[in-house]
Amino acid sequence: EAGVAQSPRYKIIEKRQSVAFWCNPISGHATLYWYQQILGQGPKLLIQFQNNGVVDDSQLPKDRFSAERLKGVDSTLKIQPAKLEDSAVYLCASSAMAGQAYNSPLHFGNGTRLTVT
């Protein structure tokens, strides 16, 4: 099966600019996640979608980050305006079942590496 697709692979912007990331999950996967991975750390959840509804966005900095999953398939994550501390890899993941259920692990894309200067 095709994996989780993300674009772009790299993005360099100046602080206060805006940026958007795109994710196409594995076909048929109902649950989609966006994680932020700062260099040297493990991924941290930003937002979780079940189909096109938000399940958990408690860790999303809503003053600058937004995400949507139109039609329950593709998703975009936007940052506006970006700060220096937003430099990280943004990972998209999907799973077949709701939440992280046993035998339904998360499948990650290769991420978008964002550098904010």
Added chain:
Amino acid sequence: GESVGLHLPTLSVQEGDNSIINCAYSNSASDYFIWYKQESGKGPQFIIDIRSNMDKRQGQRVTVLLNKTVKHLSLQIAATQPGDSAVYFCAEKRTGANNLFFGTGTRLTVIP
């Protein structure tokens, strides 16, 4: 605070030897644990998982051990190969939560 952590940030092993990567967790309400492998420039890749009602689970060349008494998780890789070089993360799912909490990771380097 509660966290998922690892005992060692780096581990170097000779090719062919067995590797053991350790992970400590502090949340006794966690009911599911996963090991992920992350190679440079790639997203985390699922290796093996284990539920809290199990002590051991085996996969191809990998074994995960769970000791709930001391809240410790380990990943054993048999006959380590150069392709096993990567950062390994343990992650936990806490009861009632929908997502995973990741530790910092251990970098495994296999020496040919």
